[in-house]
Every structure is written in structure tokens, then in C-alpha cells.
Amino acid sequence: xxxxxxxxxxxxxxxxxxxxxxxxxxxxxxxxxxxxxxxxxxxxxxxxxxxxxxxxxxxxxxxxxxxxxxxxxxxxxxxxxxxxxxxxxxxxxxxxxxxxxxxxxxxxxxxxxxxxxxxxxxxxxxxxxxxxxxxxxxxxxxxxxxxxxxxxxxxxxxxxxxxxxxxxxxxxxxxxxxxxxxxxxxxxxxxxxxxxxxxxxxxxxxxxxxxxxxxxxxxxxxxxxxxxxxxxxxxxxxxxxxxxxxxx
Numbered sequence: 001x002x003x004x005x006x007x008x009x010x011x012x013x014x015x016x017x018x019x020x021x022x023x024x025x026x027x028x029x030x031x032x033x034x035x036x037x038x039x040x041x042x043x044x045x046x047x048x049x050x051x052x053x054x055x056x057x058x059x060x061x062x063x064x065x066x067x068x069x070x071x072x073x074x075x076x077x078x079x080x081x082x083x084x085x086x087x088x089x090x091x092x093x094x095x096x097x098x099x100x101x102x103x104x105x106x107x108x109x110x111x112x113x114x115x116x117x118x119x120x121x122x123x124x125x126x127x128x129x130x131x132x133x134x135x136x137x138x139x140x141x142x143x144x145x146x147x148x149x150x151x152x153x154x155x156x157x158x159x160x161x162x163x164x165x166x167x168x169x170x171x172x173x174x175x176x177x178x179x180x181x182x183x184x185x186x187x188x189x190x191x192x193x194x195x196x197x198x199x200x201x202x203x204x205x206x207x208x209x210x211x212x213x214x215x216x217x218x219x220x221x222x223x224x225x226x227x228x229x230x231x232x233x234x235x236x237x238x239x240x241x242x243x244x245x246x247x248x
Contacts, residue, residue: 030109032060032116038109051104052092053112060116066123074119078111131180131213131235132165138238143168156197176245178209181226183216196229207245209233
């Protein structure tokens, strides 16, 4: 029986295999997160073979627009537990007797699939909501349009003027100054300075609130800083906060 015949016989449980140059491509029943089949590649001779994913796991992650800075570090735990190896982003088996070919195909395919899933979970970019726009929509559901003033200019105790996202007339001659803040230094510093200066005016008709997206990762030190200049409100609690303000 020819080498190709031996491989076909050993892998008859798999999908149709194909020659790819000096390698044999074996599509498996394992799937990547995109639901595409994990294909492994067999090289070697009549007595010993080696199986590799030829970088398939890393290619799957890259296809989602994500960059893997250290591919081998990502692959290492998945290879170690299966007795496999990795190099330059590819998972591969040691050279083994050809009789072990089916088990090596399963091990490499499973490792490649698991590594791709782990990489996507680790590197995926959560789409950040447009917090300013979302906050604006919430206020529009609560207050009439003429009571909401966007990008209003107010003067702080230093006489410096600041632009605030929303200033809402809430009755009893009171105004709600409600800003959205992002978890980056520029946004945090700008909101902290503006609200602190406005707070020092000591105007009892002004209610200050800073809204942050609690789905984002926030350092406790940043939230503590903002809390010293105004009441901070997680976006998930915005409705309850407005209820309390309305009842005050």
C-alpha cells in the first residue's frame, strides 16, 4: 500500500484529505470559533509522521482583526497539556510512528481549536458604547427637549468657563449638570477640573453628577478622584439616580 493509501486508511473517519505539496491536508471535525473546520497537515515518511496546524489557531485570531503579540506564549499551555510543541505560532506533534497518526490529528486539532478560542476571549475588543449619546437618550426620555441644554458653558469659581455635556432644568430653579467620563487620563482630568471649579462656586441650585460606564475597566483611584469633585453614577444605575434627584 502506498504512503498516501496508508494515510487514507488510517484517517477514513475524517473528511476528504488532500495533498498539499509535500504535506497532506486533513480537514477535521474540530471547529474554530468562526465554525470553520480545523485543518491539520501531515508530513513525514512511511514509518514516522508529524502533524501540525501550520499556524491555524493564530490565523483564526488574526482573521478577527486581533493582533497576537506573543503567539508561542498563548499556545504553550495548550501544547504542554497535550504533549505537543509550538514554534513561531504553529502547533505540531513530535515525530511519532505512523500508527499514532489518528490520535495526533485529534490532539493537534483540539489544541488548535482551544487556543484560538482562548485567544479570541483574551484579545477581543469590546465595542465601547457611545456613553455621551446613551446618556443624552436617557435624559430625553425623562425631560422635554427644551429643558436639556447640550454642551452648555458654565463659569467656575476661578472665572474660567467650561463646557458640560448636559445641563438640565429640573424645576425649583435647579439645574442638573450631568457629564459622561471615559476611562482615560485626558477625560478624567478634564471632568475633574471642570466639576471641582464649578463645585467651588457653592451654588445650591446646581446638582453635579459624573456618569461612568461600569462595563469598562476602571481603576479605583480614578473613581475615587472623581468622587471628590462630584457624585459619580454608574451608567447601569442612571435611572435610579434620576428617580432620586426627581424626588429630592
